[in-house]
Amino acid sequence: MESESRNSHHYVCKCFYTDNIYLKQYDIHVSYETRAQFRKQYLALLNKKGCVSEKQFSDVCSQDEYLSPEFRELVNLCVTGNHGIDDVIQKVLSLSAERVYSFPVFTMEFCNKLIEELTNFENGECPKGRPNTMNKYGILLNELGFDEEFITPLREKFLNPIAQKLYPDWCGQMLDSHRAFVVKYKLSEDLDLGYHYDNAEVTLNVSLGKEFTGGALFFGDMRTERKKTPTYSECEHKPGTGLIHRGQHMHGALPIESGERYNLIIWMRASSVRNYLCPMCNNKPELVVVKGDGDGFTDNTNRVVNVCTVY
Numbered sequence: 001m002e003s004e005s006r007n008s009h010h011y012v013c014k015c016f017y018t019d020n021i022y023l024k025q026y027d028i029h030v031s032y033e034t035r036a037q038f039r040k041q042y043l044a045l046l047n048k049k050g051c052v053s054e055k056q057f058s059d060v061c062s063q064d065e066y067l068s069p070e071f072r073e074l075v076n077l078c079v080t081g082n083h084g085i086d087d088v089i090q091k092v093l094s095l096s097a098e099r100v101y102s103f104p105v106f107t108m109e110f111c112n113k114l115i116e117e118l119t120n121f122e123n124g125e126c127p128k129g130r131p132n133t134m135n136k137y138g139i140l141l142n143e144l145g146f147d148e149e150f151i152t153p154l155r156e157k158f159l160n161p162i163a164q165k166l167y168p169d170w171c172g173q174m175l176d177s178h179r180a181f182v183v184k185y186k187l188s189e190d191l192d193l194g195y196h197y198d199n200a201e202v203t204l205n206v207s208l209g210k211e212f213t214g215g216a217l218f219f220g221d222m223r224t225e226r227k228k229t230p231t232y233s234e235c236e237h238k239p240g241t242g243l244i245h246r247g248q249h250m251h252g253a254l255p256i257e258s259g260e261r262y263n264l265i266i267w268m269r270a271s272s273v274r275n276y277l278c279p280m281c282n283n284k285p286e287l288v289v290v291k292g293d294g295d296g297f298t299d300n301t302n303r304v305v306n307v308c309t310v311y
């Protein structure tokens, strides 16, 4: 029984990414690969259903238009044909740190809107949790109600196919939950982030802006492969662009020198691996029930440790 659940992966068919997309407003299911294909195939039908102006057509197309065109092309490459890791690596930028890649993710228009939302939330009265013990000014995206409508579909539809190609050895094909938050750095607030590894199998870190100098990420060794002479490389942030890396790849952030820096961090997790080995303590996890989403462990055994947790 145990080995069965250890080996059983979960799959979706490739068509999940492009077909059977329901447009509630027009009550039709469509396929969307490119805007040109979509226009050719559906414009007449949409016209009949009352989608008559160019603006209405653009609104229909814009469901994914917060994503940069290069990002959508990258995902398309990952889900169509039998492209291997080398084809995908050619489409992304390989950075100086080992197996750290960068690619455009969001449009700048979207980044600006997201920062505006985050600022409103920060200035509001709601009590706020913090993403982890290292950030005083971070914002957890589930507290903004962004998980269901934004991060979960982004992970399932777009990030999983990329992680699957780039990190098959880090369960890139089995990512089934996440913790998403925004970190913020500014001269009078948090300046930098200490050297650490993430509670994640694969991490995406997207720079949202605003304007800043300094604040580059630095990478060292993998947590479990510390070298005598540690490796060290720096990777700059570029607004709209994401960096993807293995969660266990040790890293930190250099001090910001001016301006304000906001980055969206998505720690992606695979229950199939962490259920057997906790990446934080390196032991078999002892499960403790918590309120909220927990850290990506699932309970196959019903063995839960009874301790008090402080929220």
Ligand SMILES: O=C(O)CCC(=O)C(=O)O
Pocket (backbone or CB within 6 Å): 183, 193, 198, 205, 217, 251, 252, 253, 263, 265
């Ligand atoms: O400041 C950054 O861009 C990195 C943040 C980070 O590594 C983390 O929160 O895990």
Ligand SMILES: [Fe+2]
Pocket (backbone or CB within 6 Å): 196, 197, 198, 251
């Ligand atoms: Fe990190």
